[in-house]
Amino acid sequence: xxxxxxxYALLGLLAxxxxxxxxxxxxxxxxxxxxxxxxxxxLYAEAKRLTEAxxxxxxxxxxxxxxxxxxxxxxxxxxxxxxxxxxEPAPPVLExxxxxxxxxxxxxxxxxxxxxxxxxxxxAVDAQRELATLAGVWLAGDAPFPDRMSQGAIxxxxxxxxxxxxxxxxxxxxxxxSSWDDAQGRGWAGARAxxxxxxxxxxxxxxxxxx
Amino acid sequence: xxxxxxxYALLGLLAxxxxxxxxxxxxxxxxxxxxxxxxxxxLYAEAKRLTEAxxxxxxxxxxxxxxxxxxxxxxxxxxxxxxxxxxEPAPPVLExxxxxxxxxxxxxxxxxxxxxxxxxxxxAVDAQRELATLAGVWLAGDAPFPDRMSQGAIxxxxxxxxxxxxxxxxxxxxxxxSSWDDAQGRGWAGARAxxxxxxxxxxxxxxxxxx
DNA sequence: CGCTGATACTGCACTCCGCAGTATTATCTG
DNA sequence: CAGATAATACTGCGGAGTGCAGTATCAGCG
Numbered sequence: 241x242x243x244x245x246x247x248y249a250l251l252g253l254l255a256x257x258x259x260x261x262x263x264x265x266x267x268x269x270x271x272x273x274x275x276x277x278x279x280x281x282x283l284y285a286e287a288k289r290l291t292e293a294x295x296x297x298x299x300x301x302x303x304x305x306x307x308x309x310x311x312x313x314x315x316x317x318x319x320x321x322x323x324x325x326x327x328e329p330a331p332p333v334l335e336x337x338x339x340x341x342x343x344x345x346x347x348x349x350x351x352x353x354x355x356x357x358x359x360x361x362x363x364a365v366d367a368q369r370e371l372a373t374l375a376g377v378w379l380a381g382d383a384p385f386p387d388r389m390s391q392g393a394i395x396x397x398x399x400x401x402x403x404x405x406x407x408x409x410x411x412x413x414x415x416x417x418s419s420w421d422d423a424q425g426r427g428w429a430g431a432r433a434x435x436x437x438x439x440x441x442x443x444x445x446x447x448x449x450x451x
Numbered sequence: 452x453x454x455x456x457x458x459y460a461l462l463g464l465l466a467x468x469x470x471x472x473x474x475x476x477x478x479x480x481x482x483x484x485x486x487x488x489x490x491x492x493x494l495y496a497e498a499k500r501l502t503e504a505x506x507x508x509x510x511x512x513x514x515x516x517x518x519x520x521x522x523x524x525x526x527x528x529x530x531x532x533x534x535x536x537x538x539e540p541a542p543p544v545l546e547x548x549x550x551x552x553x554x555x556x557x558x559x560x561x562x563x564x565x566x567x568x569x570x571x572x573x574x575a576v577d578a579q580r581e582l583a584t585l586a587g588v589w590l591a592g593d594a595p596f597p598d599r600m601s602q603g604a605i606x607x608x609x610x611x612x613x614x615x616x617x618x619x620x621x622x623x624x625x626x627x628x629s630s631w632d633d634a635q636g637r638g639w640a641g642a643r644a645x646x647x648x649x650x651x652x653x654x655x656x657x658x659x660x661x662x
Numbered sequence: 663c664g665c666t667g668a669t670a671c672t673g674c675a676c677t678c679c680g681c682a683g684t685a686t687t688a689t690c691t692g
Numbered sequence: 693c694a695g696a697t698a699a700t701a702c703t704g705c706g707g708a709g710t711g712c713a714g715t716a717t718c719a720g721c722g
Contacts, residue, residue: 252555325559344463348536390636425601
């Protein structure tokens with residue numbers, strides 16, 4: 241039985257605590273969603289797979305006549321997780337429709353590109369607001385697993401920075417594009433400058449750039 | 452017939468020029484891969500779908516007895532693409548295994564986390580090197596579609612910044628984690644500071660932060 | 663002349679998603 | 693306290709997308 245990264249994501253949550261699948265779904269909305277999104281549907285299927293593989297056990301509880309399944313990690317589950325944590329991570333995957341639209345902007349109208357950039361900026365601001373709220377919960381000491389504060393901080397830093405990047409890029413792109421004559425952007429002076437900056441970046445400072 | 456974002460990605464490429472599916476596959480490796488990755492397998496399937504939908508036409512050419520299909524966009528294809536460019540883009544999707552590993556680091560060893568961060572950093576540096584090479588091609592005037600320089604610059608800027616972000620984050624996280632006593636990172640002072648910075652960010656300056 | 667690598671695909675099993683649908687229980691509202 | 697609404701707890705299904713293996717043909721090179 242081959243485990244997928246999704247299996248390990250679930251296993252990680254189970255290593256933290258026991259959960260019903262519904263709680264698992266809620267929990268992923270607060271954390272995993274930001275850097276490893278999976279549909280609710282998949283969680284139900286994956287939890288069953290983990291049980292089949294002997295990495296989790298199930299307990300069925302009843303609220304009146306409504307059943308609910310609680311999953312708990314087994315010892316094998318913990319060692320499987322630990323082993324996975326020792327393997328090389330797959331490179332990050334990025335899928336950004338806004339960037340796709342910018343790439344093909346010359347086949348549409350300038351206003352459409354500006355609208356797409358504005359939408360992306362709004363989405364990024366919303367995401368940052370959500371994260372700010374979550375960070376506030378941690379700071380107030382109201383987070384459910386205070387011992388996991390360090391892990392939460394390291395990961396949230398990445399996610400918040402990502403959305404800040406989207407916001408800044410969208411703002412920059414919009415301001416540049418608004419000076420274009422048409423959606424072709426021919427003769428835009430920023431293009432050469434942008435490529436030049438990218439071409440230099442890695443050579444100049446081989447990874448030692450300060451924070 | 453329902454079109455997916457993948458359909459529009461392909462349609463966008465066909466709007467630029469005619470391609471054989473093989474060329475399409477090569478081309479996506481140079482551009483789309485970075486912000487809208489799709490497996491080669493899918494391109495073959497999707498190109499057929501576009502033809503069925505009347506958005507592209509096919510021409511079969513022969514090299515000896517080996518056939519190859521060239522796809523070209525139709526007028527309906529162009530207007531479909533233009534219409535799509537006027538719709539709201541889906542929010543960006545991020546899937547980062549390194550971050551997942553950092554999130555569950557307390558269930559593994561510190562050295563494993565540091566190794567994962569180092570790997571992510573290397574991947575990010577490699578990606579930036581690739582992008583630097585591509586930027587150099589543009590600057591040298593050797594890019595195949597010089598008229599599309601502006602679109603290329605806008606999109607590449609985002610992608611390069613993303614990988615720079617990964618590199619910086621991985622470097623920062625590694626330096627912080629290396630001071631931890633164990634993989635729990637209990638009592639790490641940086642956690643509160645990190646959350647505080649995230650909590651402040653959006654409130655302080657509502658989107659007007661300069662570049 | 664045989665080898666390697668590029669070109670040009672197809673089949674298959676599986677992951678994953680999105681949506682709709684089906685219940686039951688808890689909570690709020692007039 | 694009845695009725696509406698929201699939360700809890702799932703399943704089924706069709707289709708998108710992946711990854712790998714497999715099947716050819718053709719070009720260039722020593």
